[in-house]
Amino acid sequence: MSDLARSQNQETFVLNLGPQHPATHGVLRVKLTMDGEYILRAEPVLGYIHRMHEKMGENRTWAQFMPNTGRLDYLGALSYNHGYALVVERAMGITVPERAEYLRVITVELNRIASHLLWFGAFVLDLGGFTPLLYAFDDREKILDLLESVTGSRLTFCYFRFGGLYNDVDDDFITGSRAFIKRLRSRMPDYHNLVTNNIIMIKRLKDVGLISAEMCRKYGATGPVLRGSGVDFDIRKNEPYSVYSEFDFDIPVYHECDSMARYMVRMDEIEQSLRIIEQALDKLPEGPVMAEKVPKIIKAPKGDYYAAVEAARGTFGIRVVSDGTNTPYRLKLRSPTYSNLSLYEEASQGMLLADALALMGSLDLVIPEIDR
Amino acid sequence: MITRLKEKLSALNPISITETDHAAKGYHLDVAASPAQVVAMAEILDQEGFAIEAVTGVDWLGEAAAVAKKPEVAEGEEPVVETPGEPPEEQMEVVYDFSHSGIRPLLRIVIRCRINRGTPELPTISGVYPGANWHERETHDFFGIIFTGHPDLSPLLLPEDADFHPLLKDFKA
Numbered sequence: 001m002s003d004l005a006r007s008q009n010q011e012t013f014v015l016n017l018g019p020q021h022p023a024t025h026g027v028l029r030v031k032l033t034m035d036g037e038y039i040l041r042a043e044p045v046l047g048y049i050h051r052m053h054e055k056m057g058e059n060r061t062w063a064q065f066m067p068n069t070g071r072l073d074y075l076g077a078l079s080y081n082h083g084y085a086l087v088v089e090r091a092m093g094i095t096v097p098e099r100a101e102y103l104r105v106i107t108v109e110l111n112r113i114a115s116h117l118l119w120f121g122a123f124v125l126d127l128g129g130f131t132p133l134l135y136a137f138d139d140r141e142k143i144l145d146l147l148e149s150v151t152g153s154r155l156t157f158c159y160f161r162f163g164g165l166y167n168d169v170d171d172d173f174i175t176g177s178r179a180f181i182k183r184l185r186s187r188m189p190d191y192h193n194l195v196t197n198n199i200i201m202i203k204r205l206k207d208v209g210l211i212s213a214e215m216c217r218k219y220g221a222t223g224p225v226l227r228g229s230g231v232d233f234d235i236r237k238n239e240p241y242s243v244y245s246e247f248d249f250d251i252p253v254y255h256e257c258d259s260m261a262r263y264m265v266r267m268d269e270i271e272q273s274l275r276i277i278e279q280a281l282d283k284l285p286e287g288p289v290m291a292e293k294v295p296k297i298i299k300a301p302k303g304d305y306y307a308a309v310e311a312a313r314g315t316f317g318i319r320v321v322s323d324g325t326n327t328p329y330r331l332k333l334r335s336p337t338y339s340n341l342s343l344y345e346e347a348s349q350g351m352l353l354a355d356a357l358a359l360m361g362s363l364d365l366v367i368p369e370i371d372r
Numbered sequence: 373m374i375t376r377l378k379e380k381l382s383a384l385n386p387i388s389i390t391e392t393d394h395a396a397k398g399y400h401l402d403v404a405a406s407p408a409q410v411v412a413m414a415e416i417l418d419q420e421g422f423a424i425e426a427v428t429g430v431d432w433l434g435e436a437a438a439v440a441k442k443p444e445v446a447e448g449e450e451p452v453v454e455t456p457g458e459p460p461e462e463q464m465e466v467v468y469d470f471s472h473s474g475i476r477p478l479l480r481i482v483i484r485c486r487i488n489r490g491t492p493e494l495p496t497i498s499g500v501y502p503g504a505n506w507h508e509r510e511t512h513d514f515f516g517i518i519f520t521g522h523p524d525l526s527p528l529l530l531p532e533d534a535d536f537h538p539l540l541k542d543f544k545a
Contacts, residue, residue, distance in 0.1 A: 047529040054514070055538050090398060217423040217473070219503035231473055239478040306398030306469070306480065317469065319398075321430055330539075334426040334469070342506045371529060 012040060015353075019048045025122060026367030030344075030360075032353070039356050042348045044341055050371040057331035062088055062298040063162065065328065070156040072335060073369040075118055078104075078111040078147075079311035081160040083318045086241060087307035088162050091300035091322060100164040100289040101243040106177065106280045107147060107159060109273040113184070114143040115312035116266045116273075119364045123263070124195055126361040127204050132195050139184055146176050162298060163291030177281060181274050188271065196267065205260035209359030211347050212257055219343040223314025223336050224269065225363060228262035230255035235310035247279045259362040266364070299326050313337050313364050335369045373420075373475060374400060380416050384409050399469075399480035407494035410468070410485055414497040414504075417470050417481065425469035425480075427497075427507035429515040433489065433541040436460040462489040466517060468497070487517070496522040514539035 018029035027048035033041040053072065057065045069084045070077040082104060089096065096104075121136030144154045150169045151159035159166055195201055211221070213229040226233055234251045236244040252268035254261035300322035308317040314336025321330035340363050348356040374391065378401065382389055387404040394400050405413055437460075468483040487494055496519035498505040508519045509528040516537040519525065527534045537543060 047527070047531070050529045052538055058539075087398065090396065093396075217421070218501055220424040220426070220501075221503075222423075222473075226473070233473040235478070238473065238476050239480075303397070305396075306482070308398070315425070315471075317425060319426075319428070319467070319469070330430045332426065332428045332467075338506065339425075339503060342503055346502065 019045075022126075025361075025365055028341075028365065028367050028370070034353070037352050037354075039348050039351050039353060042345055042356060044344055047371055049368055051368075053372045054331050054333060057328050059327065061326050062300065062328060065331070066160070067156070067158045070153075070158045071368065072333065072372060073115075073311060073313065073316075073337075073366045074155055075366055076111050076115040076312035077155065077157040078108045078151075078159060079309050080316060081157060082108055082242070083307055083309040083311070083316045085160040085162055086309065087305050087318045087320050088298065088300060090307055091303070091305045091320065092162065092295075092298065094163045094291055094294055096164055096242075097288050097291055098243070098285045099168075099287040100291075102280050102284050103165055103169060103289060104160065104242055105244065105247075106277050106284075107150065109277050109280075110143050110147060110177070110180075111157070112312045113270050113273050114140045114147075116270050117143075119266060119312075120191070120195075123361045123364075124201070127201065127358060129195065129198075129201075132191070135187070135191070135194070139187060142176075142180050142183065146173060146180065149173055149176070161290065161294075163294035165289040168289045174281060174284070177277060181278055184270070184274060188267075191267070196263075202260070204355075204358055205258060205263060205362070207256075207258050207260075208355045209259040209347065209351070209362060210257045211343065215343055215346065219346075220339040221314070221343055222339065223311070223364075224262050224265040225314065225340050227251065227253050227265045228362075229257045235308050235315055239308060241307070241309060243280075244276075246283070247276045249273075249275050249279075259358050262362040262364075297326055299324060300328075304330075308334075311336055313366065313369070314340060333372055335372060337363065337365050338370045338372075341365060341370060373472070373479060377401065377416075377420060377481070380420075381413060384412055384416075386413075394477075394480070399482050401479075401481045403481065403483045405483055405485050407485055407487055410466075410483065411495050411497055411500065413483055414468070414500040418500050420472070421474055422470040422472050422479075422481065424501040424503045424507070425471050427466065427468050427504055427511055429511045429517055429539065430465040430467060431489070431515060431539060431541045432463045432465060434462070436462050463487065464489050464492055464515060464517060466494060466511065492517040493520055494518075495520050498522055513537070516540065 012035050015032040015034050019027040029045040031043045053068050069080040072080050117136040117140045121133035124132040148154045150173050151157050213231050216226045216229050232253045249272045252265050254264050302324045304321040306319045308315050317334035319332040320328050323329040390402045392402050463486050466485045470481045472479040512525045513527050513530045
């Protein structure tokens with residue numbers, strides 16, 4: 001289609017999208033070279049909220065960096081807590097008590113659902129439907145209340161500690177979580193009736209915004225983007241960490257490679273996360289939530305260590321280099337949407353602007369995590 | 373897989389190639405390469421179906437001087453041949469992370485490449501992995517490492533007129 005537009009030999013123009021634009025969900029700017037309604041080149045311009053977290057990490061103690069991890073992806077902060085806790089525990093050789101592992105899984109999965117719900121609402125909002133956002137926020141609110149009762153915060157969590165957790169849960173959290181599982185399961189059919197089966201939704205997303213598995217590999221795209229391209233890949237299964245191997249859950253995979261596939265992956269993941277939480281609540285062991293003999297001052301042994309977790313948006317990897325002192329020597333944050341967005345320029349070529357915005361929405365961008 | 377890959381990478385004659393304990397380190401294979409070998413290695417990994425995870429740098433300022441003083445060699449680092457009278461040159465390291473999504477358990481490979489701090493240059497792998505484009509640009513932002521052949525090394529995360537490299541150990545705000 002863009003060939004047709006180009007063959008008419010018309011002039012091109014540059015369109016500036018963002019950095020303050022509702023469809024970019026944060027301060028992302030995209031420099032679009034347009035041929036009429038068709039995109040010739042879409043160049044993301046990053047860095048508007050770059051805070052240099054990696055340098056901050058070199059200037060504070062190991063434990064002091066934990067709150068920073070909650071400020072990368074503010075919609076799925078607990079996964080980032082988890083990744084950082086894992087890498088330091090790996091370096092220090094700390095074993096986490098069973099109960100803490102289970103609670104980590106429960107809270108991370110709740111956080112993942114909250115993140116997917118917000119994405120769902122915002123994505124449909126991008127496509128012109130306002131109502132689902134309010135439904136999604138209603139459900140998300142319940143999760144935030146649950147997490148607030150145990151972690152003390154609603155967004156930028158700092159709940160994990162090296163060797164365990166800051167706080168144990170109470171019975172209210174357990175019963176509240178069970179009630180929430182029941183509630184969300186009864187709501188999912190509503191979501192599908194209201195949105196998934198909506199003809200406008202289908203027309204906007206089906207066969208639009210194709211991202212092949214090969215493109216994902218070349219750009220390092222992970223998470224629902226990769227799984228929407230037919231690749232059965234999830235760190236929770238491929239490189240099991242914590243106690244994920246003890247649960248029975250599936251990895252939703254769709255082979256259509258379009259925006260609809262990425263939508264369906266996330267919607268199915270909500271159910272799978274509910275399954276994990278349900279099993280974890282059933283099996284939740286008694287015991288301490290903090291390992292004994294974790295040194296007050298962490299000094300990771302010399303060397304470099306890597307750990308990765310499956311965050312709501314894909315693989316969050318973290319590499320630490322330690323010189324044996326009480327501060328990290330180097331701390332590299334590998335954030336999933338940075339890689340997921342890097343394929344946007346190639347994937348959006350020749351698309352209609354409106355379709356490209358749907359594609360951008362389906363990537364589930366969180367800008368603070370890209371800019372770090 | 374790991375044995376075949378080791379053979380293929382060894383054919384390029386890298387500085388060292390070590391199998392590591394995943395539980396302790398978080399990756400399976402640690403390869404130290406020279407700048408000239410990096411592109412060929414990326415090509416091999418590409419053929420084997422690896423995905424690029426990240427590219428980053430580490431500034432080892434002060435390490436060469438410390439090694440020159442001490443006779444023993446720190447872990448994970450090449451012994452420096454001492455030339456009397458002349459201090460060894462300070463170094464930086466570029467670290468490439470690759471992973472394979474098709475095998476369970478996941479296979480992770482780290483390629484490290486040491487370059488002189490005074491002339492931080494090595495070839496780009498963005499021709500092999502287009503995803504390396506942004507990672508290398510970011511590494512140039514933070515460390516001033518020049519990836520020769522890279523299509524555009526203008527600041528990505530830093531301001532467009534940035535002439536500083538914040539992750540250098542001698543950077544002062």
